[in-house]
Amino acid sequence: MTPRLLGVLAPVVTPFHPDLSPDAGRLIEHCKWLLACDVGLAPFGTTSEANSLSVSEKRELLERLVAAGLPRSQMMPGTGCCSITDSIALTRHAVSHGVAGCLMLPPFYYKGVTEEGLYRNYASIIEAVGDQRLRIYLYHIPPVAQVGISLALIERLLRDFPGVIAGIKDSSGDWENTRSMIDRFSRGGFDVFVGSEALLLANMRAGGAGCISATANVNPEAIGKLYADWASPDADAAQARLNEVRTTFQKYPMIAALKQTIAQQRSDADWARLRPPLTEMAPASAERLQADLTSIGFSPEPTTAVAS
């Protein structure tokens, strides 16, 4: 049986070599650290620059993660592409490698597409993959993909593919939307993850499943702790503290700021690199970020505890 994913996952940032090829070694090391902080792995998400990677690069990286012995029960790789043939190929590959779930963007090039067209996209992928182990987490991120996942689409997919449609990552930032998803679908085992830890406590109180958040790449332990202790009296204070860190990162281009912070934590400048069209932080911005983080007393968790 495919294990159920719950809790906090990081859309794992993807390190690159100087020639911009993916750096599997540093990726594995980072994943081990996240797992040691009780944070699961959602590689090939928006924060992972997944859409800046080719299908074969994503396949190879997943194979490297699995070959390194990282727990597939903690993996929810992104496998949704613009092209349905790419989505099928990546999803089939991920399922055959035993991952617990696949996080699937809708095809995002054409805008204003119909619910019927999005339904057919997911239905065709499910039928083509044809594997009982498949668990799909829909990925709703309208600010970036522009193409979203409506409640009506979820309802139709759940009705036709119960057991396969396992949940959603809601990165709309619209709490009313998240709450509607929980209210309407979670009783049937549909797991609703929020796309930011800023909504983690609200999500847990409402019956959600956890969060999949960019900042879990740099602040995993604290976010994981709020997930574990959300029912405790200290939860609101812990949430406020998480928000302070998140808000600081949000003042900067998020992915560049996360990579810059990891580079700083590990004294490893290679981590700061991004693929076009994203760009690394200018030195002056990087210094301001560092100063901002210091001013709120954010101390990156130790990275040396995990042998690579």
Add this chain to the structure above:
Amino acid sequence: MTPRLLGVLAPVVTPFHPDLSPDAGRLIEHCKWLLACDVGLAPFGTTSEANSLSVSEKRELLERLVAAGLPRSQMMPGTGCCSITDSIALTRHAVSHGVAGCLMLPPFYYKGVTEEGLYRNYASIIEAVGDQRLRIYLYHIPPVAQVGISLALIERLLRDFPGVIAGIKDSSGDWENTRSMIDRFSRGGFDVFVGSEALLLANMRAGGAGCISATANVNPEAIGKLYADWASPDADAAQARLNEVRTTFQKYPMIAALKQTIAQQRSDADWARLRPPLTEMAPASAERLQADLTSIGFSPEPTTAVAS
């Protein structure tokens, strides 16, 4: 020397088999008809559902077009993807097959990216392909890609890669933008194509290079004729007539309406098929389209003149 592309090109619609695999045979037949109407080939554009195809599907289709003996001097395939490795692979492949130019979308997943990031995308592709035959036509289509090509970006690319940056397809629909591109860059041999024949006459009068338009898939002869005769006294009337046809198609989902019309012209229902997330027209809509076209006296050009 790479031949210069001028005139009218069709972003060739991609036919699909019942299993949704690309149908190279029907594609070649359609391309031959377009060429017989003096319209060049821009396969793998937005209208081609290019982003619904995998890299290997696009490579194979281009190989089939070349193997069929279609003139590479009349080909401007789309090779711009979200992933820079995909863009490099496709562009290298197209150039190695001797196409006259490559039409390149910017990477379109991340929104609000910097000019520097987009510059690096194109610069890295040019350097990685490293082939003197490469001619890039930038693809500005903000309504769909959301990520656009600014005048400042064109200026910088032209300065650093003269001879490689050959022109642009402006699908903004904003004539002031098109005119600015012509005024600022066309003297240096930068060819500005409009993305719709509705602006063809204006473009030719201002010094533009032609148009690359979806509706050239169904109305190639008339559009090609206006390009040839744009300086004649009848040009305004011809433009008005083209606009009438274009406006009729614009009342429907464009790609589905084009394919439906081709299916009707050729009595070949297989042509009406689309890949998700796009969907074919419902029968009632298809009938309305047909009635609308009949009411304006639009008679599809004969398709039997070209042996397949």
